[in-house]
Amino acid sequence: xxxxxSPSDNRVDTADLARRIRKDVLRMVxxxxxxxxxxxxxxxxxxxxLYGRCLRIDPLHPDAxxxxxxxxxxxxxxxxxxxxxxxxGFFPLEWLDHYTENGGLLAGHASHNVPGIExxxxxxxxGLSVGTGMAxxxxxxxxxxxxxxxxxxxxxxxxxxxxxxLFAGHHGLDNLTVLVDYNKIQSFGRVADILRxxxxxxxxxxxxxxxxxxxxxxxxxxxxxxxxLPLSAGQPGVLLCHTVKxxxxxxxxxxxxxxxxxxxxxxxAQALRELENAR
Amino acid sequence: MRNAFVDELCRIARERKDVVxxxxxxxxxxxxxxxxxxxxxxxxxGIAEQNMAGMAAGLALSGLTVVTYSIANFAIVxxxxxxxxxxxxxxxxxxxxxVGTGVAYGSQGYTHHGIEDMAFTRxxxxxxxxxxxxxxxxxxxxxxxxxxxxxxxxxxxRGGEPVLHDPETFRWxxxxxxxxxxxxSVTFLSTGVILGEVLAxxxxxxxxxxxxxxxxxxxxxPLDVEAVIAAARHARLLITVEEHVREGxxxxxxxxxxxxxxxxxxxxIRTGIARNTAKIVGDQAFLRRTNGIDAASLAALVEGxxxxxxxxxxxx
Ligand SMILES: Cc1ncc(C[n+]2csc(CCOP(=O)(O)OP(=O)(O)O)c2C)c(N)n1
Numbered sequence: 001x002x003x004x005x006s007p008s009d010n011r012v013d014t015a016d017l018a019r020r021i022r023k024d025v026l027r028m029v030x031x032x033x034x035x036x037x038x039x040x041x042x043x044x045x046x047x048x049x050l051y052g053r054c055l056r057i058d059p060l061h062p063d064a065x066x067x068x069x070x071x072x073x074x075x076x077x078x079x080x081x082x083x084x085x086x087x088x089g090f091f092p093l094e095w096l097d098h099y100t101e102n103g104g105l106l107a108g109h110a111s112h113n114v115p116g117i118e119x120x121x122x123x124x125x126x127g128l129s130v131g132t133g134m135a136x137x138x139x140x141x142x143x144x145x146x147x148x149x150x151x152x153x154x155x156x157x158x159x160x161x162x163x164x165x166l167f168a169g170h171h172g173l174d175n176l177t178v179l180v181d182y183n184k185i186q187s188f189g190r191v192a193d194i195l196r197x198x199x200x201x202x203x204x205x206x207x208x209x210x211x212x213x214x215x216x217x218x219x220x221x222x223x224x225x226x227x228x229l230p231l232s233a234g235q236p237g238v239l240l241c242h243t244v245k246x247x248x249x250x251x252x253x254x255x256x257x258x259x260x261x262x263x264x265x266x267x268x269a270q271a272l273r274e275l276e277n278a279r
Numbered sequence: 280m281r282n283a284f285v286d287e288l289c290r291i292a293r294e295r296k297d298v299v300x301x302x303x304x305x306x307x308x309x310x311x312x313x314x315x316x317x318x319x320x321x322x323x324x325g326i327a328e329q330n331m332a333g334m335a336a337g338l339a340l341s342g343l344t345v346v347t348y349s350i351a352n353f354a355i356v357x358x359x360x361x362x363x364x365x366x367x368x369x370x371x372x373x374x375x376x377x378v379g380t381g382v383a384y385g386s387q388g389y390t391h392h393g394i395e396d397m398a399f400t401r402x403x404x405x406x407x408x409x410x411x412x413x414x415x416x417x418x419x420x421x422x423x424x425x426x427x428x429x430x431x432x433x434x435x436x437r438g439g440e441p442v443l444h445d446p447e448t449f450r451w452x453x454x455x456x457x458x459x460x461x462x463x464s465v466t467f468l469s470t471g472v473i474l475g476e477v478l479a480x481x482x483x484x485x486x487x488x489x490x491x492x493x494x495x496x497x498x499x500x501p502l503d504v505e506a507v508i509a510a511a512r513h514a515r516l517l518i519t520v521e522e523h524v525r526e527g528x529x530x531x532x533x534x535x536x537x538x539x540x541x542x543x544x545x546x547x548i549r550t551g552i553a554r555n556t557a558k559i560v561g562d563q564a565f566l567r568r569t570n571g572i573d574a575a576s577l578a579a580l581v582e583g584x585x586x587x588x589x590x591x592x593x594x595x
Pocket of ligand 1: 038039042074076123124125153154155181183185186187245259303304305328349353357
């Protein structure tokens with residue numbers, strides 16, 4: 001038996017969770033003048049569905065041996081990771097008020113010193129290799145646990161992503177699932193203008209992966225897919241989650257500048273209002 | 280510092296048609312100037328630093344002078360073997376520019392701290408390692424690296440660093456130390472953006488009646504061996520300061536020289552980032568303080584050492 005709580009024990013309203021994540025992120029980046037709010041918002045729904053419904057995890061036992069493993073490889077979206085974990089009870093919500101504080105725990109990039117975080121990330125392109133190792137370990141140890149890796153689209157420029165993809169495909173690691181936050185924008189321009197990924201699904205398929213394309217903001221679609229894993233027995237799976245950078249706040253959506261900017265007081269108020277009105 | 284870098288690079292690119300810039304998807308609000316003026320010599324290669332370094336080698340081996348640009352470790356550590364084999368071993372004219380080195384990215388965390396790179400780069404074949412102390416040294420360092428040809432690492436801050444030299448009168452010979460305050464019985468040897476703290480420490484000491492010399496040493500490799508030897512002979516106490524781990528980098532390079540000198544020679548204290556402090560979260564000023572390389576800590580260190588000297592002298 002799995003020592004973690006079963007998913008049915010701890011399901012939450014994922015729409016509510018996603019809203020909380022976005023609001024907490026807004027307050028965190030506003031207070032600290034931090035970047036990457038757009039990066040957090042494009043994956044907020046994926047995080048809400050994963051943590052709110054699908055993962056076999058127990059916030060009270062974040063080190064349980066057979067917990068599912070999650071690696072958020074796009075570590076610059078740490079604020080969203082922290083907000084997710086705090087809202088799921090891995091640590092007190094109050095800690096979010098100390099994001100990036102001197103002498104604190106919550107670094108600006110995802111840190112494994114924080115309960116619930118498996119891997120410190122921030123240098124892009126590391127997460128899939130480590131996640132592949134975790135999935136391989138589960139096979140060696142004959143554990144039922146599963147590994148989930150969240151990648152950004154820009155980081156798929158990195159060769160290391162494709163080295164791991166080759167290995168996982170070759171070894172048929174069907175306990176490994178990747179979610180790509182395909183928001184079409186990277187640091188210094190649009191993905192399509194910098195390095196084309198398309199035909200993206202074909203690339204993964206040709207590496208031996210089962211591919212599903214989903215709307216990364218559609219909770220029902222995400223949940224349905226994530227609740228029927230593996231996508232294909234004997235193959236690692238990838239969800240290409242079509243998303244919008246800055247999703248949820250009109251003036252942030254699909255704008256590269258919100259990779260960098262943090263909202264001023266007025267923008268914060270408007271953004272919070274929009275999130276509230278979207279109920 | 281980033282702006283001084285890109286301004287100087289544009290100036291150089293106007294003079295030399297062989298200069299090409301590659302970026303690993305970074306440089307928002309910095310590199311646009313170059314991209315707009317020289318679109319045919321500017322490439323965003325994507326978030327793919329290993330490929331960027333390898334391609335830079337290919338461009339250089341075909342006769343171009345290449346500048347690669349990314350932040351902290353990504354420009355150099357991520358692709359260290361491409362830098363070592365393809366660039367350095369072959370001696371290609373590639374200048375690897377890292378912005379936000381040291382702990383400039385502060386609370387962004389350990390993944391963004393460029394604090395070990397000099398321990399790798401300064402031992403590579405043909406590699407010059409330049410860590411400018413201010414925007415003026417940045418301009419001169421870049422120009423000198425381009426003129427020298429061959430591989431170079433240029434370690435920059437993040438932006439907003441104070442100008443510490445008079446840009447009109449500043450002159451620099453590649454590889455040489457820059458004396459800011461002539462060597463004294465206590466002399467600081469500083470490399471990189473920590474220079475501002477070192478000058479402030481000298482100022483604090485001055486007010487305590489302790490004269491401290493300050494040499495800025497932007498060139499870690501080649502090191503100005505003569506300047507180190509002269510300072511070690513003249514001073515009782517030499518203190519190296521760098522925003523980098525204390526081992527293997529600038530302090531390590533100075534220690535290699537000083538250890539080989541016959542007595543009498545200065546006692547050497549290396550300061551920098553302590554290893555195994557990666558867990559600590561904090562901004563640049565906080566991390567400098569935690570590691571004892573802010574002005575007040577450096578001044579206190581010297582005062583303590585001077586008191587100890589006096590005590591020893593009184594006992595003999
Ligand atoms: C190895 C590496 N190179 C460069 C960076 C700097 N960087 C931070 S975020 C980012 C790109 C952001 O775009 P994307 O990866 O698509 O993520 P998004 O924020 O759009 O989800 C870059 C280049 C990094 N963190 N790691």
